Amino acid sequence: MYAFDVERPTSVADAVAALGKEEAQALGGGQTLIPTLKQRLAMPSVLVSLTGIAEIQGVCKDDDGRVCIGGGTKHAVVAKEAAAHYPALAELASHIGDPAVRNRGTIGGSLANNDPSACYPAAALGSGATIVTNTREIAADDYFQGMFTTALDEGEIITEVKFPVPEKAKYMKFEQPASRFALVGVFVAKYADGVRVAVTGASNDGVFRWSEAEAALSKDFSAGALDGLSVPGDGMISDLHGSGDYRAHLVAVMTKRAVAAAH
Amino acid sequence: MPKDNGIGASTKRREDVRFLTGHGKYTDDINVLHQTYVHFLRSDVAHGKITSIDTAEAAKMPGVVRIFTGADFEGVGGLPCGWQVTDRHGEPMKEPPHPVLAQGKVRHVGEPIAAVVADTLAEARDAAEAIMVEIEDLPAAVDMKAALKDGAPKVHDELSDNLCYDWGFVEENKGAVEEAIKNAAHVTTLELVNNRLVANPMEPRVALGDYNRSDDMSTLYTTSQNPHVIRLLMGAFVLGIPEHKLRVVAPDVGGGFGTKIFHYAEEAFCTFAARQIKRPVKWTSTRSEAFMSDAHGRDHVTKIELALDKDNNFTAIRTETYANMGAYLSTFAPSVPTWLHGTLMAGNYKTPNIYVNVKAVFTNTVPVDAYRGAGRPEATFQLERVIDKAARELGVDPIALRKQNFITEFPYATPVAVEYDTGDYMATMAKLEEIADVKGFAARRAESEKNGKLRGLGINCYIEACGIAPSNLVGQLGARAGLYESATVRVNATGTISVMTGSHSHGQGHETAFPQVVAEMLGIDESMIDIVHGDTANTPMGMGTYGSRSIAVGGSAMVRATEKIINKAKKIAAHLMEASEADIELKDGAFSVAGTDKSVAWGDVTLAAYVPHNYPLEDIEPGLEETAFYDPSNFTYPSGAYCCEVEVDPETGKVTVERFAAADDFGNIINPMIVSGQVHGGIAQGIGQALLENCAYDENGQLLSASYMDYAMPRADDVPFYQVDHSCQTPCTHNPLGVKGCGEAGAIGSPPAVINAVVDALQSGGHKVTHIDMPATPSRVWAAMQG
Structure with missing residues (x-):
């Protein structure tokens, strides 16, 4: 780790000001950034910790019935407090990493980082969530722009994520054996106006929607509706833990399982 | 009622108090x-x-x-x-x-x-x-076979090529083995990889x-x-x-695990x-x-052939192994694929003709050396996999085929230069069948199939050479060190004892188990005895802990030193009671004169040794401290039979270990709870090798699995609760405790059982899979099912 200063703002406004400094870097739960710093792979001069900002913490429902989660809310809090409102989302949060990770990592940090194997991007894209920042609201469909790439501008902070609550939903994760990140994770959500299917872990382009599956499931929300559908192995991640073809195969398997288990 | 002191008691590990409360003192704490x-x-x-x-x-x-x-x-x-x-x-x-x-x-x-x-x-x-x-x-030499080809990049410019040695064992057997294979009714051939591991203490x-x-x-x-x-x-x-x-x-x-x-x-x-x-x-x-x-472990590429006669008796085994040395020779690297591997190729079976060839290869990778089991897991894996494959080819029950070929008479001199002193492989197999409930497998398989899963059962037997090692023998085999062990038993004035041992405890529980032995011999409470180890300034020259040797060799040294203590203490007791030394008996921590009610307590004798007011100074020295060095006359030969049951998810290829049973023969047991713990840990590492762990390099010699993000260690939920039994005991005949050693058994015995089970499961689903290399990850199993 190289030496750096730490700022601990208590408001979004102060955080934004602090992030305006040269070589400043926002710090959420630090689940990716701290290991990166320890490896000396990043050299910020100032870390702006977002964990002391009360206004971006917590889970509530808005007037449209959406579940609204503050950007600085830890996974363990989502697992507990979203359970009554959006069980599939709470379940996803309760299976990220291990207890230590869930009590440090935040939803805003995960979505800002957009790791291609992270769980939350599947929930946000699969729910058609809205990413709220200090300057604007961004639809999930516009937000994710490839692995580790998002629509966020420099210094922009995720203050809240608004999730429309589906009739039924389920996240199915097949874990990479070493890291236990998603080798393939599929989030399926059934809304009155159609079904959304978002896939994480699999693609070189990061989280994506499987539109053929969405179309089939929108007509018939059953695992059988997916028979014969597949995603191509091209463009899928291929590494020590599985070929692109294997990941493509798992996308179909996990989607079926998510549909069968949706509640 | 179970014992609560001395040999055979499941005394709780005293060192765990400091380990579990953060009071251990590790090197980084200094x-x-x-x-x-x-x-x-x-x-x-x-x-x-x-x-x-x-x-x-x-x-x-x-x-x-x-x-x-x-x-x-x-x-x-x-x-x-x-x-x-x-x-x-x-x-x-x-x-x-x-x-x-x-x-x-x-x-x-x-x-x-x-x-x-x-x-x-x-x-x-x-x-x-x-x-x-x-x-x-x-350009880097990474793949072993490619590294031996003409024109391959040379790791060491001054050498003619990357071949460290080409070892044949026993070279004189080669012709007879060839002949036996030629005349066999059936030959089963298997090529396999014993995957490279990182110990990760x-x-x-x-x-x-x-x-x-x-x-x-x-x-x-x-x-x-x-x-x-x-x-x-x-x-x-x-x-x-x-x-x-x-x-x-x-x-x-x-x-440590060797590394x-x-x-x-x-x-x-x-x-x-x-x-x-x-x-x-x-x-x-x-x-x-x-x-x-850290030195890596395993990394063998092997071809093994098993020849059988028309009655399914094993007639010959021939192996050819490429063993990765890495870029340099680590301290004991050359011995692992040779003397710790070739000598075990007979396994538990009376195969008359065996020939082992090992080519050790330099590559541009981290040096490879001993890792828990060291050579013996590699021998066991190939032998037990090829036997399982032969059973399937011949359509015979894998357990029956093993039993038919078991060695049943001891001592048994193998064709690969070692002599097993004791064992009872039929007994451990019978115990395994009981604790694993092999009979109930068909019902469990049916239940799994109802849930859309394939279920397999895998059997494995192992023999290992532990209690390393007779110095004169290993000297002939190329060791540049002796492999005795030492102990000094220092009795303090009030009767408490410090044992300075050359063995080293790094998780094995010596601080608990070693005092049990001395307590048993003296009839005093374990709490009066402490172990001192790990410092050259206050322990006698000793060779340390590896090769499941500590209780068998270090424990024997301690027994010898304690015997000297008893002999001297009896002399002092005889003087104190004005009796003949020959009439002195030691029981329950007191010395008595046979046939009388005269008795003197342990503490009185020890005090007399250090406050020699009434003491035969003309005959014996004051003080009560003795040292012994023990050099074993043979290896010890723990053995056992293991059974693994897995479920395979045919849609994803994911393997889960549902049941695991181990029936081991470790000879006499000092602390059954610690022995069970050693077996548990070994099995976890064996399951890790079989299903999860893989140290992978790319073709340029870059380490791909260089962190826990890519190197999968076994976690608690990757392993089931084990059925572990060590009631089958054929004591070692040549050390004073009759012990054989238990530290490596789990890691040796489990990988073949797991892979045999995976193959069994896949075949039950109609997949024509005859072998799958470790680790049997979901993606590999899925690929194997695709044909």
Whole structure:
């Protein structure tokens, strides 16, 4: 780790000001950034910790019935407090990493980082969530722009994520054996106006929607509706833990399982 | 009622109190006044010529005390290899120099090129980034078979090729084996890989070198399984420091699994540099450094043939193995694929003709050496896999085929040069069938199939050679060390005891189990006895802990020393009671005169030894302290039968271990609970090898699995609850405790059981899979099912 200063703002406004400094870097739960710093792979001069900002913490429902989660809310809090409102989302949060990770990592940090194997991007894209920042609201469909790439501008902070609550939903994760990140994770959500299917872990382009599956499931929300559908192995991640073809195969398997288990 | 003291009691591990409450004292917990920190600049290429190293700018940076490069070590010895193997043609193995810091070339990713010593670790790291190193990349030798081809990149330019040795065992058997295979009714052939592993003890390696100018004394605190061996190797062969001026301390050590046996460059560096700069030098490995500098394990590529006659009796075994040595010979590397592997190829079976060929290969990878089981898991895996394959080809029950070929009479001299003293393989198999409920498998399979899962059952038998080792024998086989063990039993004036042992405990529970033996012999309470280990300054010369040797060899030394104590104490007791020494009996901690009611307590005798007012000074010396060295006359031969049941998800290829049973014969048992714990840990590591762990390099010699993000360690939820039994006991005939050793059994016995179960499951689903290489990851199993 190289030496750096730490700022601990208590408001979004102060955080934004602090992030305006040269070589400043926002710090959420630090689940990716701290290991990166320890490896000396990043050299910020100032870390702006977002964990002391009360206004971006917590889970509530808005007037449209959406579940609204503050950007600085830890996974363990989502697992507990979203359970009554959006069980599939709470379940996803309760299976990220291990207890230590869930009590440090935040939803805003995960979505800002957009790791291609992270769980939350599947929930946000699969729910058609809205990413709220200090300057604007961004639809999930516009937000994710490839692995580790998002629509966020420099210094922009995720203050809240608004999730429309589906009739039924389920996240199915097949874990990479070493890291236990998603080798393939599929989030399926059934809304009155159609079904959304978002896939994480699999693609070189990061989280994506499987539109053929969405179309089939929108007509018939059953695992059988997916028979014969597949995603191509091209463009899928291929590494020590599985070929692109294997990941493509798992996308179909996990989607079926998510549909069968949706509640 | 179970015993609560002495041999056979499941005494709770006393050392766990400090381990579990954070009060252990590990090497990294030791800090010395004026200490400096070293950061090693390591190679990020697998193979290259160092064309220049410029440390000028780095040396000017804040806090830097001194920067060392290979040039500083030109007058210093290289790291020695402790075992010389002689090849098929009677020639010694090739033994290239192994420098402390790279000299001229780098030969694997992670090899230290330069070392920055600074006041703080951060300053050392900062300065290391300012060192300018130019390396001319060379093509890397990574795949073993490719490395032996003409024109392959040479790891060591001065050698003719990358072949370290071509070993045949027993060379004279070769012709008879060929003949037997030619005349066989059936031959089963299997090619397989024994996957490369990284030991990953919980505590990474640490070294702290200290030097006292006033008495010219060097002290090395290090994470070692054998501090005396490190003192001898480093003092005599690397740095030229005489033993009496070198102290090596290995305090609490958080797991070793073999990888902390060896003498490493970092230890030599810290000791050397402390003498140069006249300040202590400390190095604490990061986990990333551990992946690329701890000796790796296994990494064999093997072809095995098993010949059977028309009645399914085994008639011959022939193997050809390529064994990866890595870039340099680690301390005991050459012995692992040879004497710890070839000698076990008979397994539990009376096969009359066996020939083992091993080609050891240099590659541009981290050195490979012993890892829990060391050679024996590799022997067991290939043998038990080929037997299972043969059973399937012949359509016979794998258990019946094994039983038919079991060795049943002991002692048994194998065709691969060892003599098993005792064993009862029928008994352990019968016990296994009972505890594994083999009969109930069909019902469990039906239940799994109802849930859409494939279920398989895998059997494995193993034999291992432990209690390492008779010095005269291993000397003939190329060992450059003796393999005895030592103990000093120091009885204090009030009757309490300190046992100074050459064995080293790094998780095995010696501090609990060793006192049980002495307590049993003296009839006193275990709590009166403490074990002292891990410091060359206060333990007799000992060879340390590995090869499941501690209770069998170190325990035997302790028994011999305690016998001497008893003999002397009886003399003192006879004097105190004015009786004949021959009439003195020791029972329940008191000495009595046979046939009388005269008795004197243990404490009275020990006090008399140290306060010799009424004492036969003309006949015996005061004091009560004895030392013994014990050199075993043979290896010990633990054996067992293991059973694994897995479920395979046919949609994803994911394997889950549903049941696991182990029936072991360890001879006599000192502490059954500790033995069970040792087996549990070994099985977890074996399941790790079979399903999860894989140290992978790419074709350029870059380490792909260089962190826990990609190297999968077994976690608690990867393993089931085990059924473990060690009630089958055929005591060892040649050590005083009748013990055989239990530390490695689990890691030896479990991988074949797991893979046999996976193949069984896949075949039950109609997949024509005859073998799957470890680790059987979901993606590999799925690919195998696709055909």
